[in-house]
Amino acid sequence: ASVNEIAPFDPEILLAAELGAKLTLLDDTLLLNLAGYAYDYQDKQETVQIVDSSGTFLNIMANAGRVSIYGAEAEVRWRATSSFEVNASVGWSQSEVKEWDLETSSDTNALGNVLPNSPELTANAGAHYDFSLPGGGVIRASVDTTYASSQYFTIFNEPYTKADARWISDASVQWRAPDGRLAVSLWTRNLSDEIYRTFGVPLVGIGWST
Numbered sequence: 001a002s003v004n005e006i007a008p009f010d011p012e013i014l015l016a017a018e019l020g021a022k023l024t025l026l027d028d029t030l031l032l033n034l035a036g037y038a039y040d041y042q043d044k045q046e047t048v049q050i051v052d053s054s055g056t057f058l059n060i061m062a063n064a065g066r067v068s069i070y071g072a073e074a075e076v077r078w079r080a081t082s083s084f085e086v087n088a089s090v091g092w093s094q095s096e097v098k099e100w101d102l103e104t105s106s107d108t109n110a111l112g113n114v115l116p117n118s119p120e121l122t123a124n125a126g127a128h129y130d131f132s133l134p135g136g137g138v139i140r141a142s143v144d145t146t147y148a149s150s151q152y153f154t155i156f157n158e159p160y161t162k163a164d165a166r167w168i169s170d171a172s173v174q175w176r177a178p179d180g181r182l183a184v185s186l187w188t189r190n191l192s193d194e195i196y197r198t199f200g201v202p203l204v205g206i207g208w209s210t
Contacts, residue, residue, distance in 0.1 A: 136178030153200035161200035
């Protein structure tokens with residue numbers, strides 16, 4: 001690779017605006033958090049894939065251009081009793097490449113694309129119950145489920161680097177000693193054995209992708 005192909009990148013500049021509220025209701029048993037945000041990036045730093053003049057495949061950090069992001073989040077936590085608590089959250093986000101300044105060897109343009117690893121919708125819900133033991137100590141049973149809508153793994157939004165929407169649910173049981181100094185936990189992840197993608201990178205420069 002030449003020096004120009006792996007040259008240092010400039011700092012990114014962020015203009016951010018956020019507005020939120022934290023509310024405590026129902027005799028302090030219900031907590032509600034609300035937030036909205038808008039971000040405008042200049043010289044956004046992104047990892048991109050190029051093929052250099054020698055034919056070598058490279059992942060480089062570069063200044064891609066201007067990107068806008070906006071969205072909203074809500075979170076609720078309710079302590080129904082001294083032993084039972086539920087929580088839930090939802091997030092909505094939009095991102096778009098407004099200006100594309102980067103030149104790649106394949107002349108790929110990401111103008112109008114969404115950012116990588118940026119699902120439009122995310123959500124989470126969970127609950128736990130504490131069982132008090134006669135001799136002291138507590139057994140806590142917990143369940144949790146998380147949702148993420150489809151997302152891309154690169155800024156170029158190639159179809160073969162797209163992950164489908166998914167639900168992932170977990171559960172756990174924990175015993176805590178009466179003095180709180182010792183705990184033992186058992187847990188299980190991905191109760192439904194959902195198969196999903198966590199990473200994707202195009203390798204079209206050498207004839208294949210993954």
